[in-house]
Amino acid sequence: MKKLVRLAVWAGILITLGFTGEAQISNSLYFLPGVPQSNKVNPAYQPDCGFYVGFPMLAPVRAELSSSSFAYGDVIYPHPTQDSLITFLHPLGNKQAFLELLEPVNYVISDIGSSLISFGFNTKVGFFSMDITYRFDGSIYYPGDMARLILTGAEEGKTYQFDGSALDLTAFDEVSAGWTGKILHNLQVGARGKLLFGAGNLTTTRSNLELTTSQNVWNIRSDMKFNASLPFADVQYDEEGKIEDIVLKEEFENLTLWKLPKYAFNPRNFGLGVDIGVNYRPIHELLVSASVMDIGYIRWKDEVHEGSYNTEFDYKGLEVNPFEIPDGVTFGEHLDSLLNETIDSISSFMEFTPGRIYSRRLNTKLYVGASYHVTPRISFGLLSRTDFLKERVAQQFTASANLTTGRMLNFTLSYSYINAYFKNIGAGLSLNLGPVNMYLLSDNALNILIWPQEARSVNLWFGLNLVFGYKQVMANLYKDSPLIY
Numbered sequence: 001m002k003k004l005v006r007l008a009v010w011a012g013i014l015i016t017l018g019f020t021g022e023a024q025i026s027n028s029l030y031f032l033p034g035v036p037q038s039n040k041v042n043p044a045y046q047p048d049c050g051f052y053v054g055f056p057m058l059a060p061v062r063a064e065l066s067s068s069s070f071a072y073g074d075v076i077y078p079h080p081t082q083d084s085l086i087t088f089l090h091p092l093g094n095k096q097a098f099l100e101l102l103e104p105v106n107y108v109i110s111d112i113g114s115s116l117i118s119f120g121f122n123t124k125v126g127f128f129s130m131d132i133t134y135r136f137d138g139s140i141y142y143p144g145d146m147a148r149l150i151l152t153g154a155e156e157g158k159t160y161q162f163d164g165s166a167l168d169l170t171a172f173d174e175v176s177a178g179w180t181g182k183i184l185h186n187l188q189v190g191a192r193g194k195l196l197f198g199a200g201n202l203t204t205t206r207s208n209l210e211l212t213t214s215q216n217v218w219n220i221r222s223d224m225k226f227n228a229s230l231p232f233a234d235v236q237y238d239e240e241g242k243i244e245d246i247v248l249k250e251e252f253e254n255l256t257l258w259k260l261p262k263y264a265f266n267p268r269n270f271g272l273g274v275d276i277g278v279n280y281r282p283i284h285e286l287l288v289s290a291s292v293m294d295i296g297y298i299r300w301k302d303e304v305h306e307g308s309y310n311t312e313f314d315y316k317g318l319e320v321n322p323f324e325i326p327d328g329v330t331f332g333e334h335l336d337s338l339l340n341e342t343i344d345s346i347s348s349f350m351e352f353t354p355g356r357i358y359s360r361r362l363n364t365k366l367y368v369g370a371s372y373h374v375t376p377r378i379s380f381g382l383l384s385r386t387d388f389l390k391e392r393v394a395q396q397f398t399a400s401a402n403l404t405t406g407r408m409l410n411f412t413l414s415y416s417y418i419n420a421y422f423k424n425i426g427a428g429l430s431l432n433l434g435p436v437n438m439y440l441l442s443d444n445a446l447n448i449l450i451w452p453q454e455a456r457s458v459n460l461w462f463g464l465n466l467v468f469g470y471k472q473v474m475a476n477l478y479k480d481s482p483l484i485y
Contacts, residue, residue, distance in 0.1 A: 026062070026426070026461045027398040027416055028441045031371055031381035034410035034430035035439050036120060036465055039129055039178060041367060042291040043190030044277035046127045046180045047120055048407075050469020052437070054118030060439075060463035061114055066456065068394075068419050069106040069144075073453025074098055095151050102144030105164035107389070110138040111363075122469065126181025129192075133174045134264070137363055139389060141166040141207075154213040162211065165224075166204035168390050170360065172298060173197045173264050174273070188279040196362075198269030198298045201229045203360055203390075217314045226307035227358045229300040231266055237354070271298030273362060285373045294362040306355035364388040377404050394419070398426075398443070407470050408432050416443050419456040423447070428461075437465040 029041050036047040037060055054060075075098070079086050088098040113135035120129030145160040154160075173196070180190030206225040211218060236245045273296025279289045365388070371381035379402045387394040400414040409431055416424035428441025440462050447455045 026064075026428070026441050026443050026459050027383055027385055027396060028400060028412055028414040028426045028428045028443050029461060030367065030369055030383050030398070031379070031400045031402050032410060032412040032428045032430055032439070032441060033402065033404045034407070034432065034437070035463065036129075036437070036467065037115075037118065037463055039120075039180065039190065039192075040131075041293070042277040042279070042289055042369075043178050043192045043275045044180050044188050044279040044289065044291065045190065046122075046188065047129075047467075048470060049122070049467045051121045052119060052465050052467045054115055055464040055466075056116055057114050058462070058464040059115045059118040060461050062459070062461040063112050064110065064457065064459035066109045066419060066458075067106075068108070068456070069103055070098065070101045071421070071454050071456045074101060077453065089151075099144070099148055099151060102147055104145075104161070105141055105143055105392070107142075107392070108140045109389070110136070112136040112138075118465075120178075126179050129178045131174070131176045131178075133176070134171075135174055136171045137168075138170070139166075139168040139363075141168075141204075141390075149211070154218070156213060156215060158213055160211045160213075162207075162209035164207055165209060166207050166390070167202055167226075168204065168360075169200075169202045170298070171199040171201075172269075172271070173199065175265075176273075176275075178275070180277075186281040190277045192275040194273035194275070194296060196271035196273055196296060196298050197265045197267065198229060198271065198300055198302075199263055199266060200232060201227070201269075201298070201300055201360060203227050205358075220311065220313045222309050222311055224309040227300070227355060227360075228305045228307070229269055229302055230305065231263060231269070231302045233303070235303065235305055235352075237352075266302055268302035269298060269300050271359075272296050287371045287373075289367075289369045289371075291367045293365040293367070295364055297359050297361045299357060299359045301357050304355035304357065305352055307352045309351075363390075371402070378402070412441070414443060418443065421454065421456045423451060423454060424457065425450065432467065432470075435466050435468055437463075437467045439463045 029035060029038055032038065034048065036049065036052040037054070038045045039047065074088065076085055076087055077093075078084075079090075080092055086093055088095055113133055115131055115133045117130065117132040120127060141164050143162045143164055146162055146165070149160050174194050175197075176192050176194040178190060178192030180188060182188050204224065204226055206223060208221075208223040210221050212221075230246070232249055234247050234249055236247070273294060275291065275293045275295070277289065277291035279287060281287050366386040367383060369381060369383040371379045373379045381398075381400045381402060383398040383400070385396040385398070387396070396416060396418045398414050398416040400412050403411045410429070412426075412428040414424075414426040414428070416426060418424050424444040425446040426441065426443035427445050428439065430437065430439040432438075440460075442458075442460045444455055444457060444459065
């Protein structure tokens with residue numbers, strides 16, 4: 001168990017590597033006019049300019065954290081009688097209310113990254129774009145029974161199911177090239193091809209774990225397997241092939257700009273991906289669209305390791321005899337020693353070996369949307385989003401009202417259903433000052449002002465571009481439509 005924890009800690013370095021940037025794509029971006037990077041949600045979207053280039057690391061910067069079962073206010077809330085805050089673990093807190101929120105398997109998702117290069121240009125045969133993006137996709141799955149055991153203690157003769165406990169952490173670089181164009185006067189299609197380079201991965205491939213309690217013994221049954229690719233770490237094995245230690249490579253601790261491509265664009269962890277989209281306008285006022293994002297996989301070959309935890313173990317508790325404490329050792333030190341011995345006994349069944357090549361798919365997303373223009377400058381949109389995660393399918397819905405004043409200012413106000421929570425109020429703003437395009441948006445920005453304690457999901461997008469050729473392209477795009485901006 002100690003080795004697994006240490007492996008998870010080092011894999012957590014992937015989060016640090018990725019924390020400069022891009023997270024789960026904001027649904028509010030789908031209908032916000034005037035943002036060139038809207039093609040990251042639907043490749044069929046054609047930017048309203050002749051050429052754009054994004055500022056490095058700022059085109060865009062985005063971040064999201066999402067919980068399936070509980071919100072900030074379910075964990076931290078006001079003291080009932082004093083001007084202070086308490087957690088649900090406080091004697092006056094409500095542990096039972098927290099436990100009732102949990103599903104059999106719950107998850108926390110983080111999707112972070114940053115575009116290093118982003119540009120696009122219009123031609124007679126369509127619009128072309130290219131991006132280089134660093135991304136981190138992370139999912140943690142935990143069973144409700146685990147929280148119940150920790151918070152309320154063990155019930156006599158009960159079996160606790162911990163199946164589904166899992167980690168799925170992936171850091172990778174994405175080099176993509178996209179195209180969008182009209183194939184009919186009212187039908188526009190787009191596609192983006194991706195080259196993927198894995199920086200590191202830790203994933204659970206099998207998760208069967210249960211605990212049965214009785215008065216005299218706790219029985220642990222497990223059948224768990226893990227895969228990891230850790231190019232940034234030295235994993236040391238003993239003569240029996242068991243793992244001894246995991247240490248960060250000295251080269252990685254003193255990483256320079258010249259050595260960065262070795263880890264950031266690692267050809268040994270290579271994958272392919274594709275995004276596809278379509279826009280169809282049956283009448284001038286109505287636009288129907290759909291896109292499928294992140295169809296693809298990464299094949300992990302570099303510094304690959306396999307872990308397994310297969311056991312049936314009877315835990316009989318700790319026997320502490322105060323008369324057997326060695327001289328010069330305190331009671332606390334003696335108890336700590338006994339606990340370490342117990343952990344070593346349980347973790348002795350954990351085995352790690354040099355691994356085999358394995359593949360992991362990306363978290364694919366399906367968007368289906370429709371927008372209706374009531375005037376040339378005002379439209380209303382509806383969007384369905386489906387995330388195909390490792391352990392489950394997550395569904396989101398967004399309604400938006402969108403306003404454009406032309407080139408200078410574009411605005412959207414959105415209302416979303418995310419993680420079984422209905423009150424996500426978001427907003428987005430795109431501003432053009434000369435050739436400079438700036439935008440800021442979130443699916444739940446206004447929750448911070450109205451009901452922050454209820455939010456289960458937080459995301460934020462910020463971008464900065466230089467945009468040219470706006471008027472000429474706009475004239476060509478809308479010359480056959482009454483929706484003249």
